[in-house]
Amino acid sequence: MSFSHIALEEKQRILSEFSAVKADFASRHWFPGTSGNLSMRIGPFEPNEFFFAVTASGKDKTKSTPEDFLFVDQDGKPCETTALKPSAETSLHREIYRLTGAGAIFHIHSVFNNLVSELYWERRAVPIEGVELIKAFNIWDEDAVIDVPIVPNYADVPKIVPEIEPVLNARVPGLLIRKHGVCVWGKDASEAKKHLEAFEFLFEYAYRWQLLKQSR
Numbered sequence: 001m002s003f004s005h006i007a008l009e010e011k012q013r014i015l016s017e018f019s020a021v022k023a024d025f026a027s028r029h030w031f032p033g034t035s036g037n038l039s040m041r042i043g044p045f046e047p048n049e050f051f052f053a054v055t056a057s058g059k060d061k062t063k064s065t066p067e068d069f070l071f072v073d074q075d076g077k078p079c080e081t082t083a084l085k086p087s088a089e090t091s092l093h094r095e096i097y098r099l100t101g102a103g104a105i106f107h108i109h110s111v112f113n114n115l116v117s118e119l120y121w122e123r124r125a126v127p128i129e130g131v132e133l134i135k136a137f138n139i140w141d142e143d144a145v146i147d148v149p150i151v152p153n154y155a156d157v158p159k160i161v162p163e164i165e166p167v168l169n170a171r172v173p174g175l176l177i178r179k180h181g182v183c184v185w186g187k188d189a190s191e192a193k194k195h196l197e198a199f200e201f202l203f204e205y206a207y208r209w210q211l212l213k214q215s216r
């Protein structure tokens, strides 16, 4: 299916939902210093053919303008003529869509996601043990334990891409990039948002719990 076959109403629906999510995240101060990028998939999915709306690169994501998003294909190429540049981290979104078939992917930088990515770098994963909010990931086991993977950060973003597949955990809809930020996903924007809220809570918990243990 080509991008032009996707109904205009569907494109408008995605963009308006996307705008609302971006404004919500901005109100939580989740885009410091123009950081962060968001994407939402549109239309049918095949691992080698799909389309998504992504935030334009380098913009202040706390502002709402007619030039906030563009549609790209599975190769990150714009679907329509535009002067906008897709996010510098579009290759990470492409890879996560290809591997998971998710409907939305959100990437933000926060102090706690940066701290835990360094605190647990040696084991390449942040352990979260028995915290109730793990249920936000649809994991209902008593005293569930999860590991949130951490991949290295490189200035050359495409170099991060091959690091993703080997660490992906089907139960855990997110991964950390060392001293950079988190990428989370879900079947749609509202699920991805729920996951992001849960991850940020759990990262703060993991950091504070480690500190508390050391001071006892």
Ligand SMILES: CSC[C@@H](O)[C@@H](O)C(=O)COP(=O)(O)O
Pocket: 033, 034, 035, 036, 037, 055, 056, 057, 058, 059, 086, 087, 088, 089, 107
């Ligand atoms: C301004 S620091 C953050 C960037 O280097 C990058 O990591 C980021 O999250 C935003 O990049 P962008 O190209 O605007 O999507």
Ligand SMILES: [Zn+2]
Pocket: 035, 036, 037, 089, 107, 109, 180, 181
């Ligand atoms: Zn980033």
